Amino acid sequence: MTKTNKNTPDKSKKNLSNVYKISALVIIIIIALYFILINVGKSPKNINEEYMFRKDGELTFLDSTGKAAEKLDIQVAKDEFDRELGLMFRKSMEENQGMLFIFPDVQVRNFWMRNTEIPLDMIFISESSLIINIAKNTTPYSDASYASTGPAKYVLEVNGGFADRNDIKPGMKVEWTFTH
Numbered sequence: 071m072t073k074t075n076k077n078t079p080d081k082s083k084k085n086l087s088n089v090y091k092i093s094a095l096v097i098i099i100i101i102a103l104y105f106i107l108i109n110v111g112k113s114p115k116n117i118n119e120e121y122m123f124r125k126d127g128e129l130t131f132l133d134s135t136g137k138a139a140e141k142l143d144i145q146v147a148k149d150e151f152d153r154e155l156g157l158m159f160r161k162s163m164e165e166n167q168g169m170l171f172i173f174p175d176v177q178v179r180n181f182w183m184r185n186t187e188i189p190l191d192m193i194f195i196s197e198s199s200l201i202i203n204i205a206k207n208t209t210p211y212s213d214a215s216y217a218s219t220g221p222a223k224y225v226l227e228v229n230g231g232f233a234d235r236n237d238i239k240p241g242m243k244v245e246w247t248f249t250h
Contacts (some may be wrong), residue, residue, distance in 0.1 A: 189230030
């Protein structure tokens with residue numbers, strides 16, 4: 071007569087259960103690593119890089135005679151992510167810097183200051199590069215809406231008070247060049 075060990079089937083089931091658990095854990099880790107790796111190029115290596123000024127070009131304000139009145143280094147927000155982020159979370163910006171928002175269409179534009187720490191002048195610009203209107207010294211962190219008074223294709227954000235300090239007015243023309 072052969073003696074049967076009652077623990078053998080239970081031990082085998084337990085081992086099989088552990089194998090399933092380990093396999094599931096390995097699959098979860100592989101999936102997580104996959105998503106991390108495919109997003110590596112989509113976010114900065116150092117989160118602070120995202121909020122630092124990056125010179126993409128230069129913008130010049132032209133007076134009524136077409137003469138250069140003032141010049142700025144600009145960072146360009148030309149895709150949806152950059153336009154949504156804008157200047158949020160920035161602690162400061164140099165006086166000679168601004169962010170130019172380029173939109174794929176022309177319409178009345180509405181901006182707000184949520185998560186924006188510095189007061190800004192928002193300069194709304196037509197498709198023909200004429201300044202339509204300026205929302206001056208906007209309030210940091212505000213959800214108030216600042217709108218163009220007509221259809222705009224571009225919006226330039228500069229430090230609050232910039233327009234007054236440099237005599238920038240509606241009707242002036244702007245032009246820009248890109249450095250890369």
